Amino acid sequence: MTRSVSTFCLLVALAICPEPGLTVQPAAGESAAIPVTAEVVYPLGVVAVDLADQKPSVLTGGIQQKPSERHLELLLYPGKVGESRLQLGPAGRSSTVVLRSGVTTVKAVIDTITVPGDSLTVVTIIPVSQ
Amino acid sequence: MLASAPGAQTVSTTNDLQFGNIYPGIPKEILKTDVGSAAEFYITGTEGAEVTIDFTLPTYMNLGGFNMQLIFYETSVALDSSATPDQTNPPVDDLDPWQTITYRIGSNGLTIWLGGKLVPRLVQPPGDYNADIVVNVAYTGN
Numbered sequence: 001m002t003r004s005v006s007t008f009c010l011l012v013a014l015a016i017c018p019e020p021g022l023t024v025q026p027a028a029g030e031s032a033a034i035p036v037t038a039e040v041v042y043p044l045g046v047v048a049v050d051l052a053d054q055k056p057s058v059l060t061g062g063i064q065q066k067p068s069e070r071h072l073e074l075l076l077y078p079g080k081v082g083e084s085r086l087q088l089g090p091a092g093r094s095s096t097v098v099l100r101s102g103v104t105t106v107k108a109v110i111d112t113i114t115v116p117g118d119s120l121t122v123v124t125i126i127p128v129s130q
Numbered sequence: 131m132l133a134s135a136p137g138a139q140t141v142s143t144t145n146d147l148q149f150g151n152i153y154p155g156i157p158k159e160i161l162k163t164d165v166g167s168a169a170e171f172y173i174t175g176t177e178g179a180e181v182t183i184d185f186t187l188p189t190y191m192n193l194g195g196f197n198m199q200l201i202f203y204e205t206s207v208a209l210d211s212s213a214t215p216d217q218t219n220p221p222v223d224d225l226d227p228w229q230t231i232t233y234r235i236g237s238n239g240l241t242i243w244l245g246g247k248l249v250p251r252l253v254q255p256p257g258d259y260n261a262d263i264v265v266n267v268a269y270t271g272n
Contacts, residue, residue: 029184029268032141034169036200036246036261038149038158038191040254 139175139235141267147246152198152259155252162208162245163218169244170217173267175235180272183231183242183265191248191259198259199249202227208243211236217243232270 147169149158160167173181190197207227208220211234220243225231227244234240244263 029182029266030139030141031264031266032143032171034143034146034171034244034263034265036147036149036169036188036191036263038152038198038248038259040152040154040193040198040250040256040259 139173139179139181139267139269141171141173141265143169143171144241145170147244147263149248152248152250152254154250154254157247157249159247160245162206162223162243163220164245165217168217169246169263171242171265173235173240173242175239175267175269177237178234180232180234180270181240181267182270183233183267185227185244186264186266187227188261188263191261193255193257193259196255196257196259198251198254200261201247201249202244203247204228206245207231209233209240211238211240213238215241217241
């Protein structure tokens, strides 16, 4: 008898003051699509650089190309961004990348590649227009 | 008893899962804590209501007739129902996207993050690869 009265009181209480969590009815699900994107690129060249503690965020830069050659000169050193050289790392470094015929614009991508037991920071040169 | 109608739940994508540039033969992983790269989506609905979250996960990305293997681990999901979701240090971590996830919507909704790993082949054809993750959210009634 006591249990019946308690149960009745509980039902009345819930009917008067329903809790939000108890009153939500199952509803048809809502769906959404999340795109996954990636671009596979074949680099023209890869230059390993010592970035020390710096974390450059600039991924593109102008290129100084010698007029008589299809050579690309990258000067890697700390400093400004968006000039005619790629500028990275605490110490001056340079490297030469040979462009394929017809390539006029390139993009540099800074990335960290993890290999077993190590991680390597690289600058990858990718043809943009050709 | 079930007198009040629930606020409809909604799910919207805040950030795509973006792998960026991939080099042939070099796997790349996006962690669920990688801000701006990991998939992020947001669920709204009745505060305190329990929802189930189900993923339909692709196993490949595609470019025309080419594909590239995509891996999701059993710990690739994290979520946060707090008012200030923190992707870098999520309070609920290492959930399995291959199983139904059950959680309650917070006062500020529910934010969920998902990472993954791409495994390109050594001779993976170049170009833009795409796939879709489908997420379904439904009230449980609890």
